[in-house]
Amino acid sequence: MERQPTIKDIAAELGISISTVSRALRNQPDVNPETRKMVTDLASQMDYQPNKVALSLLNRQTNTIGVITPNLDYVLATMVKGIDEVALEAGYTVMVCQSDESFGREIVNTKRLLESLVDGFIVSVSSETKVFEHIKNIQKKKMPLVLFDRFIEGMTVPSIRLDNALGGRLATQHLIDEGYQRIAILAGPENLVISNNRMEGYLETLKANGIRANKQMIIHCDFNQQYAYEATKELLSMRTRPDAIFTISDRMAIGAMLAIKEKGLNMPHDIGLVGFNNEPVTNLVTPRISSIEMFAFDMGKAAAKMFIEMAHGHEHTNDQQKVFKPKLVVRESSKRT
Amino acid sequence: MERQPTIKDIAAELGISISTVSRALRNQPDVNPETRKMVTDLASQMDYQPNKVALSLLNRQTNTIGVITPNLDYVLATMVKGIDEVALEAGYTVMVCQSDESFGREIVNTKRLLESLVDGFIVSVSSETKVFEHIKNIQKKKMPLVLFDRFIEGMTVPSIRLDNALGGRLATQHLIDEGYQRIAILAGPENLVISNNRMEGYLETLKANGIRANKQMIIHCDFNQQYAYEATKELLSMRTRPDAIFTISDRMAIGAMLAIKEKGLNMPHDIGLVGFNNEPVTNLVTPRISSIEMFAFDMGKAAAKMFIEMAHGHEHTNDQQKVFKPKLVVRESSKRT
């Protein structure tokens, strides 16, 4: 890589001092118009670009946000897009690191970015993450930190999250309203808060409708189409099989759908299905899958906005949380009436 | 954000000079074991982290790669994941910027990152991009630059690309082999090289099989499910409708599929369909869609490897290109025999 031109080079070339060059370039008053012209002309001729690293060192801020995400699947990619959008607008650049749902990689990523490269973090923790020292570390340094999507129970961190329990309630109540009685749930990994919250909504709603929850109807499995497929096959081979399934992700809904079709059951007649996330794919399959919309793009934007407010030193409390309300989107897979 | 501890602080606290601290911290010889212990102990107690910005300024390199991508849809997200993987391994951090298929945002992103924030670039140009001054600019600065996926015709830039024409040939030949005669193509935007290459493969193969290309069977439309849906409706209402459609992306294949189903046609009997990318969704719909696998993850890894070689000053020629061979994956949508 070639050495880039600096104000020093410009100053030397023009036989003036670097402070004058600096001033001229930044349109400060108190600089002779002729001098300014000389400087700006030469600068653009040399294709001079101010060195952001030097500025970062000087100002002790990099105008960079470290974004750590477990993956870039639909929901998180959409959120990251929202973050990107707002950040760019506000003069921030975003460093996206994928932890790949691995605790180890999350640690490594955090540590790297922490080394004075970023002004703060917007983080969604991996499904493996059960210890939060690295997150506390960020807080200890008083850096702006916003969690999004996946959050941490029992820790007060500013965050953007979804009312997952409501999502669970909406889905379950809808199935009940459509006349389904034996509603199974494919829940996510056990330690994942969002997954548990969706399940709580499910349990709550069953109870509110006088339906006894059945442990055999509650399956924990990875956020994964294959597992969901297997789990559904299992469910469908029960002596009293479920007549509806609520999966806490659309990926899982697809897996469930494959198993249902294989079994020769008709949706929504024989069995109902509701997913979560409202991914485009729900519209592409036959029958189309009902799902819970979570406004991922807006959530991303909100996360970035909250971050920027914190970075600009606006007062904020640590337990500031913005909670988005999900919305039920009814499609053929669950519409029996 | 709190001021982070520096070696200066450590030195002051211990009453020694900063160079000694620096040496102790970096395990240099020539430093008294006792001094070293004092220093390292205090450092870890203060949770000292070396300031990367200062180091970047000193070394004139940031160990950061600027990745510019038009979007984070399946293919590019997968490639970015590959880039990430290799980069992390090699001690680089990745800054991902989405241009959102907009030329303007691509320019802005490039310019920002160029301001000495990154050591070089791995870029996939937006579909809008027809002028390449910003890319030439990077080259002029002698920064490592690798293009991936989308590349530029008539410019010699190191790049990782797919043999798109081969992809077009594989798909088309397969359809012909399955007995389809009137094969339409939903090509992408006209100025996009990858799209044109796929079409060339299509045209070539028709010719090689003695089939006359029909202009009405060649539709240019955005990489977009909705457009593909409209275009297919149009195609299917022709007096002599096509009996097969090759779409140059799986998204478009889904759009086409919707139109085909709406028309009540049976796949693969009445009409054949082949997509491109081999996205997971091709496996989720009924019938499953045949597609062209492009090994996106490996392509991303290769891009990062090439970048790192360049950054390490390995000799390279500007026209160094790694071309991946796509593979046909046959599924039900096109298997008539």
Next chain:
DNA sequence: TTGTAAGCGTTATCAT
């Protein structure tokens, strides 16, 4: 073995 000082590119403060 340790300290001093220059330098990385820039801005801000204080002269001139």
Next chain:
DNA sequence: ATGATAACGCTTACAA
């Protein structure tokens, strides 16, 4: 209107 200098945090000759 312009210049000299210190500072940001660090490394690295060079000196002690």
